[in-house]
Amino acid sequence: MAKNKILATFRVDEDDWEAFKQWSEKRGNSASGELIRFIESALGKATLDDMDTVDKKIEAAIASLRAELVGEMASTKK
Numbered sequence: 001m002a003k004n005k006i007l008a009t010f011r012v013d014e015d016d017w018e019a020f021k022q023w024s025e026k027r028g029n030s031a032s033g034e035l036i037r038f039i040e041s042a043l044g045k046a047t048l049d050d051m052d053t054v055d056k057k058i059e060a061a062i063a064s065l066r067a068e069l070v071g072e073m074a075s076t077k078k
Helices: 014-026 031-042 051-077
Strands: none
Touching: 014 031
8 A cells, every 4th residue: 555545444324335336336446446536536636537437438338329229220120
């Protein structure tokens, strides 16, 4: 661990924590990573999602559009 970093602990509802961890995983990040990203954003240190997150969002949007297009093409062939 870097010298200028501390271990922060806090209490949170167990169900909320589990839901947050699942949400973070869906975004391709850990719960700790999302909390760090939030803190950096709140302090104005980071304004954009990291490129991996942006890439995943783009890939998900493309996959959704592709599925929609395939569905429309299949329905026009009937």
